[in-house]
Amino acid sequence: MKRRSLALRFVALFYVAVLVGAPLVLVFQRAFSPGLDSVWHSLTASDTASAIRLTLVVAAITLPLNVIFGVGASLLIVRHPSKFSRLLDTLIDVPLAISPIIIGLALELAYASNGVFGRALAHLGWQIIFSWPGIVLASAAVSLPLVSREMVPLLREIGDSQEQTAATLGAKPARIFFTITLRSVAWAAAYGATLTLARIIGEYGAVLIVSGNITNKTQTLTLDIASNFENFATQQGFAGAALLAMISIGVLIVLSLAKQRERKNYEYHD
Amino acid sequence: MSITIEKVSKSFGRDEVLRSLSLEIPTGSFTALLGPSGSGKSTLLRLIAGLTKVDSGRIWLNGVDVTDVPVRERQIGFCFQNYAPFRHLTVEKNIAYGLKVQRRGRREIASKVEELLSLVQLSDFATRYPHQLSGGQAQRMALARALAIEPRVLLLDEPFAALDAQVRGEVRTWVRKLQHDLGITTILVTHDQQEAMEVADKLVLLNKGTIEQVGPPSQMYDEPATDFVRSFLGPLTTFDGVSIRPHELELVPESASSGQVVTITDVVRLGFEVRVVVDDGADGFTWVQLTHDEALLGNYAPGQRVRLRIRRESHA
Amino acid sequence: MGWLGSSLLVTYMSLVILIPVIALVGHAFTGGLPAFWDAITQTEALDAIRLTVLVAFATAFINAIAGTAIAWVLVHDRFIGKSLLNSIIDLPFALPTVVAGITLVTLYGPYSPVHINVANSWVGIMVALLFVTLPFNVRAVQPVLESMDFSAEEAASTLGSRPLRTFIYVTLPTLVPSILSGMGLAFARAIGEFGSVVFISGNEPFHTEVASSYIFALSQDGELNSAAAVSVFLLVFALVVLGVFGFLSRRISQRIQ
Ligand SMILES: Nc1ncnc2c1ncn2[C@@H]1O[C@H](COP(=O)(O)OP(=O)(O)OP(=O)(O)O)[C@@H](O)[C@H]1O
Ligand SMILES: [Mg+2]
Numbered sequence: 001m002k003r004r005s006l007a008l009r010f011v012a013l014f015y016v017a018v019l020v021g022a023p024l025v026l027v028f029q030r031a032f033s034p035g036l037d038s039v040w041h042s043l044t045a046s047d048t049a050s051a052i053r054l055t056l057v058v059a060a061i062t063l064p065l066n067v068i069f070g071v072g073a074s075l076l077i078v079r080h081p082s083k084f085s086r087l088l089d090t091l092i093d094v095p096l097a098i099s100p101i102i103i104g105l106a107l108e109l110a111y112a113s114n115g116v117f118g119r120a121l122a123h124l125g126w127q128i129i130f131s132w133p134g135i136v137l138a139s140a141a142v143s144l145p146l147v148s149r150e151m152v153p154l155l156r157e158i159g160d161s162q163e164q165t166a167a168t169l170g171a172k173p174a175r176i177f178f179t180i181t182l183r184s185v186a187w188a189a190a191y192g193a194t195l196t197l198a199r200i201i202g203e204y205g206a207v208l209i210v211s212g213n214i215t216n217k218t219q220t221l222t223l224d225i226a227s228n229f230e231n232f233a234t235q236q237g238f239a240g241a242a243l244l245a246m247i248s249i250g251v252l253i254v255l256s257l258a259k260q261r262e263r264k265n266y267e268y269h270d
Numbered sequence: 271m272s273i274t275i276e277k278v279s280k281s282f283g284r285d286e287v288l289r290s291l292s293l294e295i296p297t298g299s300f301t302a303l304l305g306p307s308g309s310g311k312s313t314l315l316r317l318i319a320g321l322t323k324v325d326s327g328r329i330w331l332n333g334v335d336v337t338d339v340p341v342r343e344r345q346i347g348f349c350f351q352n353y354a355p356f357r358h359l360t361v362e363k364n365i366a367y368g369l370k371v372q373r374r375g376r377r378e379i380a381s382k383v384e385e386l387l388s389l390v391q392l393s394d395f396a397t398r399y400p401h402q403l404s405g406g407q408a409q410r411m412a413l414a415r416a417l418a419i420e421p422r423v424l425l426l427d428e429p430f431a432a433l434d435a436q437v438r439g440e441v442r443t444w445v446r447k448l449q450h451d452l453g454i455t456t457i458l459v460t461h462d463q464q465e466a467m468e469v470a471d472k473l474v475l476l477n478k479g480t481i482e483q484v485g486p487p488s489q490m491y492d493e494p495a496t497d498f499v500r501s502f503l504g505p506l507t508t509f510d511g512v513s514i515r516p517h518e519l520e521l522v523p524e525s526a527s528s529g530q531v532v533t534i535t536d537v538v539r540l541g542f543e544v545r546v547v548v549d550d551g552a553d554g555f556t557w558v559q560l561t562h563d564e565a566l567l568g569n570y571a572p573g574q575r576v577r578l579r580i581r582r583e584s585h586a
Numbered sequence: 587m588g589w590l591g592s593s594l595l596v597t598y599m600s601l602v603i604l605i606p607v608i609a610l611v612g613h614a615f616t617g618g619l620p621a622f623w624d625a626i627t628q629t630e631a632l633d634a635i636r637l638t639v640l641v642a643f644a645t646a647f648i649n650a651i652a653g654t655a656i657a658w659v660l661v662h663d664r665f666i667g668k669s670l671l672n673s674i675i676d677l678p679f680a681l682p683t684v685v686a687g688i689t690l691v692t693l694y695g696p697y698s699p700v701h702i703n704v705a706n707s708w709v710g711i712m713v714a715l716l717f718v719t720l721p722f723n724v725r726a727v728q729p730v731l732e733s734m735d736f737s738a739e740e741a742a743s744t745l746g747s748r749p750l751r752t753f754i755y756v757t758l759p760t761l762v763p764s765i766l767s768g769m770g771l772a773f774a775r776a777i778g779e780f781g782s783v784v785f786i787s788g789n790e791p792f793h794t795e796v797a798s799s800y801i802f803a804l805s806q807d808g809e810l811n812s813a814a815a816v817s818v819f820l821l822v823f824a825l826v827v828l829g830v831f832g833f834l835s836r837r838i839s840q841r842i843q
Contacts, residue, residue, distance in 0.1 A: 005663060012659040013671065015652050019717050020677055023689040026699075030692065065598070072595050084592045088599060095603055097824055099778025101798040102817040105805050106606035109613050109814060116609050141602045161354035164321050165412075167341040168348040169368035169419055179367075183358045202682030204781035205798065209805060222684040222781070229688045229785070241685040248680035252673060255680075 024245065031242030034235060042239030050216050051224035051240075058132065058220060059200045062139045066200075067193045070147025075181070077148070078155040079163075093145045103141050104209030107134060111210075130212035135220060138206035143199040147192030154188045154262075187262035191255060198251040202244060271332045271422040271455045272297045273318060278327030280313055287313050289479045290327065295457065295472075297332075300449050302466035302487075303459045304502070305476035311459045314476070315425050318457070319348045331422060347416030347454075351428040353408045355400035361411050362387065362396040368419035386414040389448070406437045413445070417452075424449070424456040430465065442469055463503050467491065475499055507557050509578065516559040520581045521546065521568060529577030532556070537570050546570055548578055613814035625815035633792045634800035635820070641708050641796075642776035645715040646723075646769040652716075653723025654765055660724070661731040679721050683781025690714055691786040706788030711796060714782040719772035726768025727761055734760060763839035770831025774824045 031039055042048060073092060076085045095103060109115050112129040113122035121128055128134045162184065166176045182189075204222040211218040215227065221240055229237035273295040280288040287310045295301050303311045316322040318329060320341035328337045336344055356364050362383050369379045387393045390410040400408055409429060416424060429445070430438045446469045449456050460466050466473055467487040475482040475490070475498075482502075483495040494500035497513070506513045510530075522529055535555065536547040544565035547557045556578065560568075570576070615622055625631065660672055678686065692698075694713055695705035704710040734757070780798040787794045795803070797820050804813035 008655060009659050009663050009665060012652075012656045016656065016671060016674060016720075019713070019720060020674055022700075023686065023693055023717070024674070024677060024681075026693050027685060027689050069595060069598050072591060073599075076592055076595060080592075082592070084596055088595060091599060091604060094607070097774055097828060098821055099780060099798045099801075099817075099824075101780045101801050102610070102778065102821060103603075103606070105801060105810075105813055105817055106610035108805065109810060110606040110609035116612070117605060137602060141606070144599070144602055158357075159352075161350045161352060162356055164341075165348065165350065165354045165415075166356075166367065167321070168319055168344075168346055169415070170342045170345075170371040171367075172342060175371065180356060184356075186358075198680050202680075202684075204682060204684040205802075209802065222682050225688065226684050226785075234692075237688060241688060244682050244685050248677065248682070248685075251680045252676055255676075256673065 027238060027241050027245045030234070030238040038235065039239045039242070042236040043243060045236060047215050047219065048221070048224050048228075048236060048240055051219045051221045052243075054132065054135070054219065055201055055221040058135050058139055059197060061136050062143070062200050063193065063197055065136075066140055066143055066196050067147055067189065069144070070151065070192055070196070071182075071185075071189060074148045074151035074155055074185075077152055079160060092148055095141050095144050100138075100142055100203065100205030101209065104138055104206035107137050107141065107206070107210050111137065129210050130214070130218060132218065134210035135207050135218065138210045139200040139203055142203050142206050143196040146195040146199060147189060150188045150192035150195070151185050154185050158184055187258050191258040191262070194251055194254050194258065198248065201247060272330075273423060273455065273457075274328075274330040274333075275314075275318070276328045276330070278314075278317060278329065279325050280310075280317060280322070281325055287479050288317070291479070291481060292327075293474060293481065293484070295455060297455055298453045299455060299472050300446070300470050301457045301472045301474060302470035303457055303474050303476065304463060304466045305461065305482075306502070307461060309476040310479045311461075311476055312427055315348075315427050315457065315459055318423070319346045319425055320344045321348070345419060345422050347419065347421030347424040349409075349412045349416055349424075349426045349429050351431050353400075353412040353432075355403075355408055355411060357400050360397050360399055361392060361403070364400070364411055365414045365418050367415060372419065382418065386418055389417075390414040404437075405433050406441055409433065409441060413448075417454075421454070424454050426456065426458045428459050428461075430460070438465075445469065467503075475502060477502075505559070509556050509580070514580070516545070516557050518581055519556070519558045519578060520564075521548075521558055521560070521570065521576045521578060523568075524575050524577055526577050529579030531575060532578045534570055534572050534574045534576060536572055537565070539565075548576070550578065610814050611818055613811050614818040615815075616811050621811065622815045622818075625812040626819045628812070630791050630795070631800060631812075631816055634795050634797045635816075637708060637711070637793075637795070638777055638797040638820075639823075641711050641715060642773050645712055645719060645776050646773040648712075649716055649719055649723040649772055650765050650769050653720060653768060654727050654761065656720075657724050657727040657731055660728055675724050676721050678718050683718065683779070686717055686782040687714065687785035690717060690782065695786060705786050706790065706794055708794065710786040710788075711783050711794065714786050715776045715779055718779055718782050719775050722772040722775065723765075723768040726764045726771065730761060730764040731757075760842060763835040763842070766831050766835040766838065770828050770835070773831070774828045777820060777824050777827070 043052070073088050076082075077089045108129050111118040111121065111134060113119065113127065115129075118128055126133070128137065162180050163176050166180045171179070202222060203220075204226065207220055208223060211220070211223065213219060213223050213227065215224070219227065221244065225237045225240040225244070228234070228240070273293075275291060275293040277290045277292055278288055279286070279290050291314070303314065305311050313322065317324050320336070320339065324337060328335055330336065331344070356367065359367070365383050365386050366379050369382060374382070383396075384393070387396055390413055392407060392410055392414065395403065395407060400411070403411065413429075426445075430441055433441060442465060458466075458469065470487060472484070473487050473490050474484050477498055483490055483499045490499060491503050494503060500506065500513065505516055507516045507519070508514070509519060524531060530550055532548040532550045534546060535549050538545040538547070542562050544560045544562060545557055546560060546565070547555055549555055558578065568576070614625075626635075656675070660668065690713060691705055691710075693700070694702050694710065696703050704713055778798055779796070780802070783796055784799055787796060787799065789795050789799050789803075791800075797816065801813045801816050801820070804810075804816065
């Protein structure tokens with residue numbers, strides 16, 4: 001028994017090391033082996049700097065939109081059942097089952113200036129595809145369910161008796177929302193928001209299609225990394241990749257903290 | 271504060287939960303709302319609180335029609351079965367919630383909270399979070415939170431259901447005393463008839479969305495209006511084809527002049543009471559409730575033949 | 587929540603996902619069923635779909651075994667660094683696919699520092715898919731193992747069963763539903779995967795081109811209707827597979843109880 005479980009431990013460790021550990025080490029090794037100066041140069045080169053800027057702008061627009069949407073949708077689904085909420089409930093998880101490439105393609109078909117919807121928008125002078133609004137739409141689509149997936153089960157589990165008690169104590173709906181509902185799902189919402197942010201920053205396929213991949217213009221950091229890598233600016237590509245890898249590690253840390261806090265707050269006595 | 275319910279009906283979809291129900295609850299009374307599961311007790315309580323809207327009928331508090339007044343303006347203290355503690359707030363902040371909503375001054379809130387904490391005996395637990403409390407403590411916190419807004423009416427939905435028998439008895443006595451001291455009109459939902467008879471000065475028995483009987487506990491026990499009330503409020507057995515309370519029967523020696531001859535099949539001791547099951551050969555099994563002393567005197571054992579008859583005292 | 591709030595939510599979701607999906611389906615069938623059929627039965631399309639499905643299946647299968655073993659180690663074993671192992675499992679969830687893609691091809695491609703070259707082959711594609719789907723398999727099984735009632739397992743081992751037999755006959759059957767649902771998620775993800783695969787696969791039509799790369803190539807060539815047709819096929823396929831795995835997992839867990 002002992003020997004066999006020891007063997008299993010090493011198989012598991014080896015598998016994870018080869019598949020996940022080694023790539024992680026390699027990213028940092030490739031990025032940092034030429035020295036910090038070189039990393040700095042790579043990240044401040046005009047294309048990468050502009051890609052980072054665009055990524056931040058897209059995240060700054062998309063994250064709040066999707067968090068507000070996710071919180072609102074969860075409340076509608078759990079607390080206000082109706083035709084609307086059932087529609088939301090069925091459609092909201094769809095993006096998780098679709099390839100990002102297909103999401104990108106679908107957005108292009110809908111919003112390109114020769115597309116169904118895009119033509120009307122083009123008449124108004126709004127360019128969606130091959131421009132930043134398209135990137136925002138793509139990021140929003142791929143990360144759409146991430147907040148509500150965390151919140152819906154928690155809201156169901158908590159039930160609405162706390163909210164109703166607050167109402168008997170004289171609180172108005174807005175006050176109940178901010179002091180009870182939001183407070184009791186805050187960590188789940190934070191968890192979902194962190195996942196959303198990670199997904200927005202890291203999205204590649206969907207953004208590749210809708211952005212047109214124009215250097216210095218519509219390239220996000222992931223696109224910039226890919227094109228540097230393909231154009232033999234490997235060093236620069238890995239500098240960006242290391243930046244994203246560090247963000248991912250940060251995300252994982254935040255997620256595990258949020259999980260811990262959530263557990264602590266909602267442990268029931270019985 | 272009196273409560274008047276006038277021809278209130280409520281359906282969920284095609285499910286008619288309350289049917290044109292009328293009820294009068296006098297100021298300062300402690301009423302127990304009793305009935306089988308699904309009879310509409312919680313629904314009635316929620317309608318009084320305003321947590322659910324009536325389909326038709328009116329509800330009056332102290333002569334004022336509150337049917338269309340929202341929950342938050344009814345000033346009703348409500349306790350859920352699961353206590354619904356605000357899990358992210360400490361005990362004192364839970365209690366202070368309603369006072370903050372009323373925009374009371376900080377000093378006033380602090381002193382009021384302190385007063386309530388000592389009233390519900392939680393002064394040492396002020397800074398704990400709900401998950402650090404026992405069931406009984408959480409229950410008392412929920413009561414204090416409801417009492418903080420000086421409610422005109424206190425509505426308790428199965429407040430003791432989650433407590434074990436021992437704690438349950440303690441909290442029950444304590445709530446009874448608290449209600450008595452504060453004189454606040456209280457309605458308590460329960461499906462435990464013993465609990466209802468113990469704490470309340472008035473019982474309301476609901477069945478399938480209508481009221482079976484209303485009255486003081488002793489009256490309802492002794493003079494049940496229907497068979498349903500009779501069977502709900504205490505144990506029943508059958509003797510000579512009629513239902514009867516098992517303590518209204520007695521056993522006498524086979525040599526006695528009156529009574530039906532039966533065979534004892536089982537003797538069960540339940541603390542001070544003893545339950546003797548007998549077989550009359552024809553109707554089937556009947557059981558008799560005796561006191562410990564009576565059982566000792568008769569020295570009953572299975573297989574023994576005795577006579578069963580209606581107690582003399584209950585005739586007198 | 588007001589009527590205004592609900593309509594804003596539905597509008598947002600329509601803009602972001604509903605209208606695009608409708609446009610996609612519309613384009614897939616603009617030429618009618620024959621055109622749709624034509625698009626998905628092109629040799630290049632069929633090859634890409636076949637490759638994707640086969641490799642995705644192999645991936646789901648291998649990771650079902652590896653993921654279950656890893657979950658078992660995480661739950662039952664004790665050693666220094668276990669919590670590191672536990673946290674690194676989630677990395678593929680958080681790491682952008684493009685980072686995984688360029689890293690895997692650097693590590694296991696023609697310039698491999700460890701002299702393993704699986705680039706431009708289905709093995710390379712599988713390595714990328716194994717990487718991105720590992721967390722699905724581990725995290726589906728782990729909580730079930732954690733909450734499992736070990737009295738049955740312990741009873742079996744005191745009765746003299748060998749540990750391996752105990753695992754196969756006692757533990758494994760109760761794990762099957764969660765293993766299946768993990769496989770379903772992994773498979774659906776693998777079928778649509780793009781970023782982590784394109785760099786190591788080489789994208790050679792008929793040989794190492796996966797379905798999502800094929801769709802991308804079509805869209806770059808302006809063959810939007812064909813791209814939409816293959817997309818719709820792939821999408822329906824993924825939903826069906828998810829449904830089948832979910833159904834199997836529910837059925838089996840019902841039978842166990
Ligand atoms: N929100 C609701 N939607 C639909 N049906 C409901 C709702 N609330 C209650 N009901 C139904 O109304 C009936 C009465 O429910 P209620 O909760 O009032 O019963 P109760 O007497 O409190 O029972 P218990 O003792 O089990 O708590 C039940 O049949 C229940 O299914
Ligand atoms: Mg009830």
